[in-house]
Amino acid sequence: MKGFSGFNNSPVKQTTDREKKIARNTEFNAHARKTGILPNFKTTEEKEKWYNNKSNVNMLNTKQKEYFKNKK
Numbered sequence: 001m002k003g004f005s006g007f008n009n010s011p012v013k014q015t016t017d018r019e020k021k022i023a024r025n026t027e028f029n030a031h032a033r034k035t036g037i038l039p040n041f042k043t044t045e046e047k048e049k050w051y052n053n054k055s056n057v058n059m060l061n062t063k064q065k066e067y068f069k070n071k072k
Contacts (some may be wrong), residue, residue, distance in 0.1 A: 028064045037063055 032038035038060065041047040049057055
């Protein structure tokens with residue numbers, strides 16, 4: 001049967017798109033912090049201020065696309 005594993009006929013848990021996106025972002029954010037693209041924030045206000053700047057978010061998105069494109 002499709003969607004069921006061979007062990008106890010329990011359904012195979014598929015990862016959702018949201019879970020995949022979170023995993024991708026977590027992986028890239030660790031890489032971005034190591035390379036200095038993403039700063040280490042001391043307070044929540046610093047983080048909000050950095051993410052509210054559209055140019056920072058756009059730069060981060062383009063770097064993330066390049067990272068996963070080159071990773072393949």
